[in-house]
Amino acid sequence: MDYLQNTKTGNGGYRDKGEKVWSRLLGSSARYTRVLARLLLFMILLRLLLPAPILVTIGPQQTVYSDYPITGVHTRLTDEVEEWKIKRTLELVREMGSPWIVEFFPWAYYQGSDGDIAWQHPDQVVNHAHAQGLTIIARLGLTPDWARPPDTPLTYLDEDAYEDFAAFAAAFAARYEGKVDYLVIGNEPNLSYEWGYRPTTAEDYVNLLKVVYPAVKEANPEMQILAGALAPTLEPDGSPWGLNDLQYLTEMYEAGAAPFFDGLAVHAYGLTFPAEADPDPNILNFRRIELVRDVMVVAGDGDKSIFVTETGWNDHPRWTMAVRPGQRIQYTLDALRYAEENWPFVEMMALWAFRYPASTKSYMDYFTLVTPEFVTKPIYDAIKEYTGNGG
């Protein structure tokens, strides 16, 4: 009778069959209980074997000491999972005498299609950096898949999603009021790769600024919006790869960009040239910054500051754009000194890059100041000495 009821009434029949399978596997209910108890005990023992989580506290408020307050670094904490490593990285930045960090906060990593934003990781980075006394320049970018057409790359952001991006930027600005003072909108928009593998136009980017700027200012009037982070490149008009940064900036002003940013972010790599090599529109070197500045002055925007959010030299043994390690140290110190003494319009210079979470086993490793294992390189020690933090 029981059997008939169980097997002839809908899902009950399947449940009954399932019980029989379990019964075959485990035998009687007493045996079932014993197995469960042992499993539970095993899991408890396994849990006890796990090391206790590392306690990481924010710690007391610190102050950065630096003889050269222009010094900054671009950290790479976006992919750093462990909180103690985030804290240790930022402690080393402070100890080196760098009052500034530039850090990337990818929109795509944080906001789901339901609109919720996962703040845990950015909270860790911002709170630890703030506690170390560092001024944070936050770079925002990368579009979540729900905000872009199918089969487009993360760097693809079109006008349909400008409002969504602006809303995220505004939420970010509001949340970190008093802790983050600068936002960089996008990254190297004059490169096709950074513009979703599309032809890049200054007008498109300025349209983005026009949407983001008022939204952020409404959320946090103190937040400074930095435009650009233009990539140094000589690509001519019509190139599929990008557009010359000087031309792009000129076209930004022609498109009415000036009222929609408070400062200009610039990337300036020295490549194989010494820091003081003369600027030339036809070559890429560190003092190209002066040519960028000229464009700003011509556009009547000379009162705004430049923030060099990526700079530095590379000492890979094989990369064609690299120099010897000793040259890298010398050129870097020369660059900091030159900027401090000659460029009142430059607020800060961030060296790319402070440390990666893991080795890339490529020339990129040779841009860093600290290894993934937190071993400081001689260039770190040289900068630390230079900023008055040696000994």
Add this chain to the structure above:
Amino acid sequence: MVAENRKTNFHSSLFSAGTRISLLIFIILALLFLTGCGRKDDTWQRIQKEGVLRVGLDPTFPPFEVTADSDVIGLDADLARALADEMGLQAEFVYFGYDGLYDALATEQVDFLISALVIVPGRMRDFAYSEPYFNAGEILVIPSGSTIDEMAGLSGKRLAVELGAQGHVEATQWAKRLPDLQVLPYPSADEALDAVAAGEADAALVDGVSGRLYLKERSNLDLERVSQTVTVEPYAMVVRIEDETLLAKLDEALSSLTATGELDILIERWLGP
């Protein structure tokens, strides 16, 4: 009665337990088969058919690969030719920029890469590495007859390094363990080695390639290298991940060249003893 009914019902269901297990195994095997179908290990077949091994390299890194008189020479070039010989094939070199080597391999413009490439764990999803054929790790260079045979023996000694280079990083770490170790940075590896030759330093810690080349070119100097490297930086050949047969053939040929001593002869020809 009830138990009997249940048993009957169990066996009379759409599939018996045995059938279901068979079906499950079939599905798993089918999935494994289909997954394998995405990538074919057929490069070796084509190589055998054509008798040509297409080798990708960046000929700008002496003494491993550099162009000379419209040909490529160097340790990697010689090794590639020797491997091809061992396999009864002809080596054909295709040049790429250093940054484009892996892309060239991925897009099947070459069969494998040999270009003083270090093993990159992050690339192992798409590529596979051969057994290493050279260790470019940091080496200690010492005056002939010196008793120094490891870093731990440098207590109280003067160690020359290239300013900012990996050897400098390594030496600085050792200086924390050996408080009496004096680290002397020089602008280049050659100048650090010159310091040992001049008696200004008791040893130099430099990368394996620079150190060996220096010794090879200045064989008149009374210097030698400690045979055990201080760090390990293995160079290996690279194939596409699906080319298991080619990888096995390359490893087999490399193993043969190692066993006959030919690999050591090639290394010695380009980098000295």
